[in-house]
Amino acid sequence: MTVTAHKTVRSLNASRNSETISGIVSPSIRRATIKGESSAAISLRWRDGASKLTPMNCAPIGFRLTATDGAARRGQIITPHGSAQTPLFMPVATQATVKGLTFDEVRSLGAETVLSNAYHLYLRPGVSRVKSAGGLHRFMGWDGPILTDSGGYQAFSMGSLRRISDEGIAFQSHIDGSRHFFTPESAILNQHGIGADIIMCFDQCVFSAGEPAAVRGAMERTHRWAQVCYDIHTASPNSMDQALFGIVQGGTMPELRAESTQFITAIPFDGYAIGGLAVGETKAEMHAVTEQVCVGLPADKPRYLMGVGSPEDLVNSVALGVDMFDCVLPTRVARNGALFTPAGRVNIANSRYAEQDAPLDEACDCHACRNYSAAYLRHLFKAREMLGPRLASIHNLRFILRLMAEIREAISAGRFAEYRANFLATYQPTDENRRQSQKHRWVEERGA
Numbered sequence: 001m002t003v004t005a006h007k008t009v010r011s012l013n014a015s016r017n018s019e020t021i022s023g024i025v026s027p028s029i030r031r032a033t034i035k036g037e038s039s040a041a042i043s044l045r046w047r048d049g050a051s052k053l054t055p056m057n058c059a060p061i062g063f064r065l066t067a068t069d070g071a072a073r074r075g076q077i078i079t080p081h082g083s084a085q086t087p088l089f090m091p092v093a094t095q096a097t098v099k100g101l102t103f104d105e106v107r108s109l110g111a112e113t114v115l116s117n118a119y120h121l122y123l124r125p126g127v128s129r130v131k132s133a134g135g136l137h138r139f140m141g142w143d144g145p146i147l148t149d150s151g152g153y154q155a156f157s158m159g160s161l162r163r164i165s166d167e168g169i170a171f172q173s174h175i176d177g178s179r180h181f182f183t184p185e186s187a188i189l190n191q192h193g194i195g196a197d198i199i200m201c202f203d204q205c206v207f208s209a210g211e212p213a214a215v216r217g218a219m220e221r222t223h224r225w226a227q228v229c230y231d232i233h234t235a236s237p238n239s240m241d242q243a244l245f246g247i248v249q250g251g252t253m254p255e256l257r258a259e260s261t262q263f264i265t266a267i268p269f270d271g272y273a274i275g276g277l278a279v280g281e282t283k284a285e286m287h288a289v290t291e292q293v294c295v296g297l298p299a300d301k302p303r304y305l306m307g308v309g310s311p312e313d314l315v316n317s318v319a320l321g322v323d324m325f326d327c328v329l330p331t332r333v334a335r336n337g338a339l340f341t342p343a344g345r346v347n348i349a350n351s352r353y354a355e356q357d358a359p360l361d362e363a364c365d366c367h368a369c370r371n372y373s374a375a376y377l378r379h380l381f382k383a384r385e386m387l388g389p390r391l392a393s394i395h396n397l398r399f400i401l402r403l404m405a406e407i408r409e410a411i412s413a414g415r416f417a418e419y420r421a422n423f424l425a426t427y428q429p430t431d432e433n434r435r436q437s438q439k440h441r442w443v444e445e446r447g448a
């Protein structure tokens with residue numbers, strides 16, 4: 001599963017005349033150590049190859065579309081820490097760890113990219129500590145691509161006594177009550193210090209059910225901050241190694257989403273995210289916004305739907321043209337004993353598993369299903385053994401990452417519509433009312 005820099009260079013060389021690649025070669029990739037070759041030789045080859053590249057803009061990431069099927073897209077993102085196939089799902093490593101798992105396990109499950117969180121790392125252990133440890137990749141022992149979110153959402157939703165103004169967000173730490181202030185400038189500088197391959201603009205998220213004037217106000221502030229973030233980032237040498245994504249806001253109002261899509265795409269970010277979804281709107285509203293925004297996004301840049309990751313949402317959003325996802329859902333619900341199956345989510349504590357000596361899902365290739373029965377998993381949860389949440393997290397992440405691999409294959413084969421129809425005909429989504437109440441409870445308790 002590991003994609004080495006060697007492989008990245010080969011694939012880039014092989015397709016260096018392709019016009020489907022945007023922003024191909026970064027100096028950091030050129031500096032990357034490649035197995036079996038001296039850095040001087042690599043550098044020379046890159047210089048030679050780079051002269052034939054069109055366009056050559058030293059963008060920190062490359063994005064290549066390899067297949068489309070309807071609006072669904074398959075492609076590849078190339079970063080200074082290797083490449084990742086899209087559509088992709090990023091397991092969430094909020095505190096520089098995917099809870100309960102080693103990064104070897106995360107990689108073996110099929111993850112190529114992970115997401116971490118600038119708010120949490122800023123508060124603990126601190127940006128300077130991560131930076132002095134050699135950056136987040138070295139600090140947490142993951143050498144693949146990393147994306148960090150800016151911390152704006154967490155500062156707003158987790159910090160107590162937060163106050164938001166045009167200058168930024170003042171908040172109190174959820175850990176010790178200390179006072180802090182995030183601005184667009186500081187959010188970018190924090191992410192420069194942390195060192196992820198892809199960083200996010202500082203934005204203001206509002207709950208979709210908010211007053212129209214408040215949604216507009218947050219959107220306009222997000223636009224002003226986006227320009228500040230872009231200017232700060234592009235003036236820094238970090239822009240040679242780190243990609244910056246812009247974020248479209250605007251709640252569930254089509255006219256605001258249209259305005260935001262137009263404004264944000266007028267700034268030449270390395271990729272574009274759809275923010276402000278999965279925060280209380282209905283699924284129908286979420287899909288309508290996703291579809292509208294995707295139509296307005298440039299085809300040659302990656303598209304990232306933030307915080308969305310239930311199985312049915314992944315399948316449906318890929319169909320609308322989304323390339324990247326992250327969500328805490330697979331690991332969060334796993335820790336509560338909720339496991340994905342092809343038929344839908346089940347609770348392993350249910351008495352119907354008490355005597356099931358077969359695996360939970362016979363067809364699943366994860367470590368938990370290959371080695372343990374459903375009855376044993378249930379026992380671990382009933383006995384509150386820590387192996388239970390670990391095995392459940394392994395199963396759920398493997399379910400999601402296998403789903404993404406199957407989606408990619410279906411797109412390449414031109415049968416994604418059929419794959420989606422079959423999946424949705426079998427998979428029973430969690431009841432929307434229950435989903436909403438769970439979401440609200442988590443937001444109130446944890447803020448994320």
Ligand SMILES: [Zn+2]
Nearest residue numbers: 364366369395
């Ligand atoms: Zn499994």
